[in-house]
Amino acid sequence: MSRITVPFFISHQGCPHTCVFCDQRSISGSSGTLPDAQEIAARIADWHGSAQGRPLEVAFFGGTFTALPRQIQQRLLAAVHPFLRSGVVSSIRVSTRPDALDAENVPWLAGQGVAIIELGVQSMDDAVLEAAGRGHDARASLDAIRRIRENGLMAGAQLIPGLPGDTPATACASLERVIDAGVDFVRIYPTVVLRGTELARRYGEGTYHPLTLQAGVALCKTLLRIAMRRGVPVIRMGLQDDESLRDGAILAGCWHPALGHLVQCELYHDLLFQLISALPDHSRPVTISCHPTRLSAVIGQKRSTINRLQQQGISIRRVLADPVLSLPECQVSSCGFSSRGSLLHDQIKIHD
């Protein structure tokens, strides 16, 4: 049974930095005040009431949790402990900066019931980190991931492709390096230019050129393919849709309310095109099959993938749900031939 996350945003709290891209208030839609024990308990009870038996996970997102004074960290976590003991909450996750985790605070967090630590890695390229004003290098991220894993906790990495100085090659290398270091999952947030940030100033004066939506989707497609093929889940792509973001906070960059879905559609389009091209006669109408839960990603938003294939000269007879296929697989059939392939590898099997 999948867990439900009960989020608490602690924007900018504990953070001594001002990264060029960051306006935590716009990102989280939060005023930046810390919840007290009563608020935490009330929200957990609320979510428990509607969870229908699904386990809850409490997450302290935003800010730099481990840079908060220890007594504040303790107060926030202690408010969750009764729910951990009763089994209402199954785990706690916190997010923080890589350089705010030392050899002492990771075991302390583990002792407080924290099971997952998400790191704002952003890039594994030191020049990109410096241009973003992060104040730490890639070594700090490697050390933090190692400490988290040595203490038996799960490690997540947040990456921000498209920062100043980043290229598709450095973005892919950053992902490969955090996977090599042993992260359990990643989040990918292509850079957006938020009003009031240093990045907005650079964008305004023409010294920073953000990723367009199209370029960001293409890059995220490559990143998602790498992560899938290496067996590391991408648990989020693109900033969460939020009123404060829609309210003019975004000046430019790669943002779409359903970015992850767009990227998945792109991946399936490429796979289908490859499979159809492998058929002996791909000028004839084609039947597409995929796992039932992947129908919307295969068909595309407003049938965009089907329309695009048709514009590419391919006639689609129909799209079928086939529970025998695994999630990343698709099969296309035409005139007694079929070709089958997966997002996880490049081999195509053709049958008649």
Ligand code: SF4
């Ligand atoms: S460390 Fe995190 S919260 Fe602090 S300014 Fe940078 S991105 Fe924002």
